Amino acid sequence: MKTILFVCTGNTCRSVLAHYYAAKLAADENLKLQFYSAGLAAEKDIPQPPIVAQILAKEGIKDFKHTPILLTGKLIRSHDLVLAMTAAQKADITARFRHAEKKTVTLLKYAGFDNCDIADPYGRDDLFYYEIFKLIKSAVKATVEKLKKK
DSSP states (O other), rough: OEEEEEESSSSHHHHHHHHHHHHHHHHHTTOSEEEEEEETTOTTTTTOOOOHHHHHHHTTTOOOOOOOOOOOOOHTTTSSEEESSSSHHHHHHHHHOOGGGGEEHHHHHHHTTTTTTOOOOSOOOOOHHHHHHHHEEEEEEEHHHHHOOO
């Protein structure tokens, strides 16, 4: 079973949207893939923006609950692939965790899109969250398709 870790800053929006959407796609197709998420500066007391649960509910992911998880070396070692939301996050991950260098890439680059960043919607309006999710959704679909072939 392959394990994939999505990483963003606080593990409250981007990595969470990617994580739960990817898990749903994999479950729908009975794929042997497991998805997780963590944040470079995650704090478990930071509340999940309500819009994240609303977006996931529209995708059929009900009863969503998530507590932010701080990225650690142990967490990195336990996953086959690490997908960061931005190039700066990828650089931070590989600087902190040298053993992550060969398995860390940005989500958009891994998905076959340009190597650009997924903007942080935290604190922005709902429309911005939906726009960011459209990009994440496309990248996650391409990622799952790519992983199915491996």
